[in-house]
Amino acid sequence: MKYKLNLVLAPTVIITTLIITGCGSSSSGTSTPTGTDSSLSAEQELGKKLFFDVSLSSEGNQSCADCHSPSSGFADPVATQAAPVSEGSVTGEFGNRNAPTSSYAAFIPDFSKTSSLTDGGTTSHYQGGQFLDGRALDLIEQAKGPFLNPVEMNNSDAAEVVTKVASASYADDFLSVYGATALDDTDTAYTNIATSIAAFEESAEMSPFSSKFDAWRAGKYSLTASEDRGLQLFMNDAKCANCHTLALPPESAANDETIFSDFNYFNIGVPVNPSNPSSDIDIGLAANSNIDAADVAI
Ligand code: HEC
Numbered sequence: 001m002k003y004k005l006n007l008v009l010a011p012t013v014i015i016t017t018l019i020i021t022g023c024g025s026s027s028s029g030t031s032t033p034t035g036t037d038s039s040l041s042a043e044q045e046l047g048k049k050l051f052f053d054v055s056l057s058s059e060g061n062q063s064c065a066d067c068h069s070p071s072s073g074f075a076d077p078v079a080t081q082a083a084p085v086s087e088g089s090v091t092g093e094f095g096n097r098n099a100p101t102s103s104y105a106a107f108i109p110d111f112s113k114t115s116s117l118t119d120g121g122t123t124s125h126y127q128g129g130q131f132l133d134g135r136a137l138d139l140i141e142q143a144k145g146p147f148l149n150p151v152e153m154n155n156s157d158a159a160e161v162v163t164k165v166a167s168a169s170y171a172d173d174f175l176s177v178y179g180a181t182a183l184d185d186t187d188t189a190y191t192n193i194a195t196s197i198a199a200f201e202e203s204a205e206m207s208p209f210s211s212k213f214d215a216w217r218a219g220k221y222s223l224t225a226s227e228d229r230g231l232q233l234f235m236n237d238a239k240c241a242n243c244h245t246l247a248l249p250p251e252s253a254a255n256d257e258t259i260f261s262d263f264n265y266f267n268i269g270v271p272v273n274p275s276n277p278s279s280d281i282d283i284g285l286a287a288n289s290n291i292d293a294a295d296v297a298i
């Protein structure tokens, strides 16, 4: 089979090797979509409670944070080379992709198609969106997915999730943020559940900008000779920064964040992982039902 377009993207690529070494530097607090303050608003506090609530899964054993754990940079703490994809609330159910970090997802632009004029005529490409194929427009649409996904939190419908929130210890918080009747209509309540989680994901707690690289950008850390060689390779000969874009001082403003992605889609030829319970070829963007049919020829 030949694919004209078989593109897989991690729109948010957090480089944990090479020049970023994970680090625990204490220099957090650069600006995020909600500002420099690391304290949470009432809506974000509520979103955090929803994000960590295992009762919002069919078996009462899984929250968003089980696959996006703060202990492992909001990615899956138990993913290994031998078991690369996450297990759902129901034992033995696995998705086909590993859990990317939810950190910095707030910086991914909405899914869109962009056209530009080149020598050869008009060319178009897709960019942004949540999930590795961009099938969710934004964070709010994304957060509606996992609760109902049979290989994730496996609720039967939105009403089941809303009922659980209505009997949760933080139900009053929900009403005080969204109004006294906020749990009466299922669709509105479900959208607000997702909106609240998205607000938490926009907080500095989810996107701390606390790596050694961030400290260096802020002038608070000097790269070692080896780290500097890595940075030069990354930007120049190895061409990593062609796709994992960097905004470096002094050209960029201090609050111009770098999350190492241009948000575009590329086929970089990643083969099927034999340890993945799903042996299907992942056609990425080509399976996104929001792209124009004319752009896919399978
Ligand atoms: C069983 C594990 C699991 C659970 C539970 C889970 N996720 Fe995910 N998450 C994933 C996987 C796998 C992907 C990538 C799926 C894809 O691209 O098709 C993902 C993707 C994402 C993304 C997109 C990141 C990006 O770079 O595009 C965000 C944001 C996210 N999840 C947030 C959440 C939230 C919020 C919840 C709870 C409502 C949640 N996840 C529950 C496994 C999980």
Ligand code: HEC
Binding pocket: 008, 009, 010, 012, 013, 014, 015, 016, 017, 018, 100, 101, 132, 234, 238, 239, 240, 241, 242, 243, 244, 265, 266, 267, 268, 270
């Ligand atoms: C043509 C664009 C392109 C170039 C050039 C490129 N990458 Fe990537 N990179 C990607 C894409 C697309 C992915 C996501 C692949 C996937 O999810 O299947 C990725 C994924 C990664 C990841 C995994 C991130 C994660 O969150 O799992 C790392 C690390 C990485 N690249 C480092 C590099 C380095 C180092 C270089 C230079 C030697 C480089 N890349 C060059 C496009 C590129």
